[in-house]
Amino acid sequence: MKILFGFIRKEIYHVLRDKWVLLILIFMPIIQILLFGFALSNEVKNNPIAVFDASKDSYSRQLTDKINASRYFDLYANVSSQSEIEELFKSGKIKVALCIPPRFGEAFEGSAPLQPQIILDATDLNISNQINQFLQNIIQSFIKQKKPEVRPTYSIIPEVRMMYNPQLKGAPNFVPGVMAMIMLLVCVLMTSVAIVKEKETGTMEVLLVSPMRPSIIIISKAIPYFILSVINYFIILAMNKYLLDVPVKGSLLLLTAVSFIFILTSLFLGILISHTSQTQQEAMFKSLIGMMLPTVLLSGFMFPIENMPLPLQFLSNIIPSRWYYSIIKNVMIQGSGLEIIWRQFAILGVMCLVLFIASIKKFKVRLE
Amino acid sequence: MTNEPIIEIRELTKKFGNFTAVDHISFEVVKGEIFGFLGANGAGKTTAMRMLCGLSTPTSGEAKVAGYDIKTQTEKVKRMIGYMSQKFSLYDNLTVWENLEFYAGIYGLRKKEIREKGEQLIIQLQLQDSSNKLVGSLPLGWKQKLAFSIAIFHEPAVVFLDEPTGGVDPLTRRQFWEMIYEAAHRGITVFATTHYMDEAEYCDRVCIMVDGRVAALDSPAKLRASFEVSSMDDVFYQLARAATRVE
Numbered sequence: 001m002k003i004l005f006g007f008i009r010k011e012i013y014h015v016l017r018d019k020w021v022l023l024i025l026i027f028m029p030i031i032q033i034l035l036f037g038f039a040l041s042n043e044v045k046n047n048p049i050a051v052f053d054a055s056k057d058s059y060s061r062q063l064t065d066k067i068n069a070s071r072y073f074d075l076y077a078n079v080s081s082q083s084e085i086e087e088l089f090k091s092g093k094i095k096v097a098l099c100i101p102p103r104f105g106e107a108f109e110g111s112a113p114l115q116p117q118i119i120l121d122a123t124d125l126n127i128s129n130q131i132n133q134f135l136q137n138i139i140q141s142f143i144k145q146k147k148p149e150v151r152p153t154y155s156i157i158p159e160v161r162m163m164y165n166p167q168l169k170g171a172p173n174f175v176p177g178v179m180a181m182i183m184l185l186v187c188v189l190m191t192s193v194a195i196v197k198e199k200e201t202g203t204m205e206v207l208l209v210s211p212m213r214p215s216i217i218i219i220s221k222a223i224p225y226f227i228l229s230v231i232n233y234f235i236i237l238a239m240n241k242y243l244l245d246v247p248v249k250g251s252l253l254l255l256t257a258v259s260f261i262f263i264l265t266s267l268f269l270g271i272l273i274s275h276t277s278q279t280q281q282e283a284m285f286k287s288l289i290g291m292m293l294p295t296v297l298l299s300g301f302m303f304p305i306e307n308m309p310l311p312l313q314f315l316s317n318i319i320p321s322r323w324y325y326s327i328i329k330n331v332m333i334q335g336s337g338l339e340i341i342w343r344q345f346a347i348l349g350v351m352c353l354v355l356f357i358a359s360i361k362k363f364k365v366r367l368e
Numbered sequence: 369m370t371n372e373p374i375i376e377i378r379e380l381t382k383k384f385g386n387f388t389a390v391d392h393i394s395f396e397v398v399k400g401e402i403f404g405f406l407g408a409n410g411a412g413k414t415t416a417m418r419m420l421c422g423l424s425t426p427t428s429g430e431a432k433v434a435g436y437d438i439k440t441q442t443e444k445v446k447r448m449i450g451y452m453s454q455k456f457s458l459y460d461n462l463t464v465w466e467n468l469e470f471y472a473g474i475y476g477l478r479k480k481e482i483r484e485k486g487e488q489l490i491i492q493l494q495l496q497d498s499s500n501k502l503v504g505s506l507p508l509g510w511k512q513k514l515a516f517s518i519a520i521f522h523e524p525a526v527v528f529l530d531e532p533t534g535g536v537d538p539l540t541r542r543q544f545w546e547m548i549y550e551a552a553h554r555g556i557t558v559f560a561t562t563h564y565m566d567e568a569e570y571c572d573r574v575c576i577m578v579d580g581r582v583a584a585l586d587s588p589a590k591l592r593a594s595f596e597v598s599s600m601d602d603v604f605y606q607l608a609r610a611a612t613r614v615e
Contacts, residue, residue: 002472002473003474006469006470006473006474007470007473009470010459010466010470011476013461013462013466014459014462016460017461017462017502057415089592103442111481112379181519200459201455201456201460202453202454202455202456202457203452203458203459205423205453205455205457206451206452206453206471207474208423209423209446209449209451209528210423210451210454210471210474210475211443211447211474211475211476212474248615317452
């Protein structure tokens, strides 16, 4: 036990002495949360719009004003021909254009059909869809306001309620993803690099010649990163609550328990990578390509898993962060309890166990 | 020097697939001896040494270090030996004292013992002013001396040195060998691999490996006499030239 503590103290010295790495490890979660929370938002606001008003009556002007007043749109230009719209699209000045047909106002007095046209730049599909939705809503509400007796052509109007995230903020979506990414980075990357570094410098050989058990060597190398990850976990939680207004809806205890399991899983992964790498670069490469990339691409954080081709869907199943991501989303945002997430939790637990056994086994093989 | 053997090797062999790195070697090293282990690159000396340290399991044959079998009593062997690797083996971003404390700690020395012996050692090495400096800031020669002192800090029966003086200037090498003599004098057996033939002259006995086998084993003086040459360099040259194995 005393030997273990001595070893852990040495590891903590290593981490503390490397000021830059420490700084990065502690500040990275803070910066990522700030970036995703405030700078890199996927909410679409203030979209430049061009209006081709062929009607030029009081109704069409009111509609234009209403659109301009909304926080989703900024009137970029009033144009007078279709070709101008095309030019604006080409030069990237606008994302959407609205064509108001002639005699627009008459539609409100008489019964001629209203057919304004919305033109969108579909190169960025998701954003265009959102813009389309916003613009339609504004036009609908304008019609309702001006001519309450007009019923839309269909009479079933669903009432939409956005559950768990009524303001449609980006934070509830990215926070779980950032959490998974940070933990992976610290645990997998840092642990594997730290162990391989000892191999590179030759100190690992000296340790292996000593009477210390190999398992103790590995465990004590992983412990400082475990502590760091736990600190990061609480920093992220605190920032979520006080900065981004995303408190934990479900049980904090459950969330913490799951996170511990995930941290352990990542640590074992890091250890496993370190066994198979001879140089720090190799370990770094394996961690980044093998772990970070799938986490970003396949965990459902950036792209929905349901839309992936079958082979990729299958692949995403073996990525621990996918399960972790889905659990935190459930617990943190939707407030689900163990009865909902037990399946994902069990999968993560099994992965943790398998990786633990694999990392121990692999170590023995290396020693022959 | 008594004639009590501390390392006994019998028909020790290590194969990697079809390649026989160490081919049925047998010899003994006696207590308090400075034993030089020579050979060209790829002659199998590092592999043999790794087996004796418990880092690698022999394919066949037996060896005992300090009375313990290297196959079945690896843990006990590890307690009896010190090891200094080819690469510099201290932690650059720990201080001199922290390195000492750490390595002494993993051999299970008590705190009080570490403090008393450690302070003595720092004075001996004239590192009083540097004991709180990071090892990375010390000159290489000092690092090597410190690494050796730490390798024998727990008073092992045998210390294995894998090319300990690589890249060190001649003066420091001289001082280093004085430390080795001193350790041998205290009864620590020294088992060292080296490339430097002048260092071979410092050894009590020398074993020259060629192609995984023991090509010659005797005191430097006797080897020179039997090969009828004037230096160990020539002895080595004659033997190594016969090697068939290319690196």
